[in-house]
């Protein structure tokens with residue numbers, strides 16, 4: 784089957800805190816509990832995998848990538864001890880809200896890019 788939709792090109796590497804995280808597509812991702820997952824963050828090997836089923840679902844790819852990056856930030860900021868079992872819910876809500884916010888405010892990404900690009 785030919786896929787006519789343009790596949791999102793993942794950023795190969797994203798730096799969070801002091802770590803370079805490698806981002807790749809993955810197949811049949813499973814969370815620790817064995818449940819199917821859209822994305823996985825590996826804190827020991829600094830990786831993020833995104834389920835390749837999402838190649839045709841671009842806004843979902845953004846949300847899943849933000850979700851995994853938030854897990855990485857929580858790890859970097861050593862916030863797991865505060866969040867404990869609430870981490871998944873917090874990350875879920877923030878990733879969804881950020882995705883919607885960036886979608887509804889395209890000028891915001893431009894503002895961030897313009898101003899962080901300047902020093």
Ligand SMILES: [Zn+2]
Nearest residue numbers: 850854871874
């Ligand atoms: Zn998660």
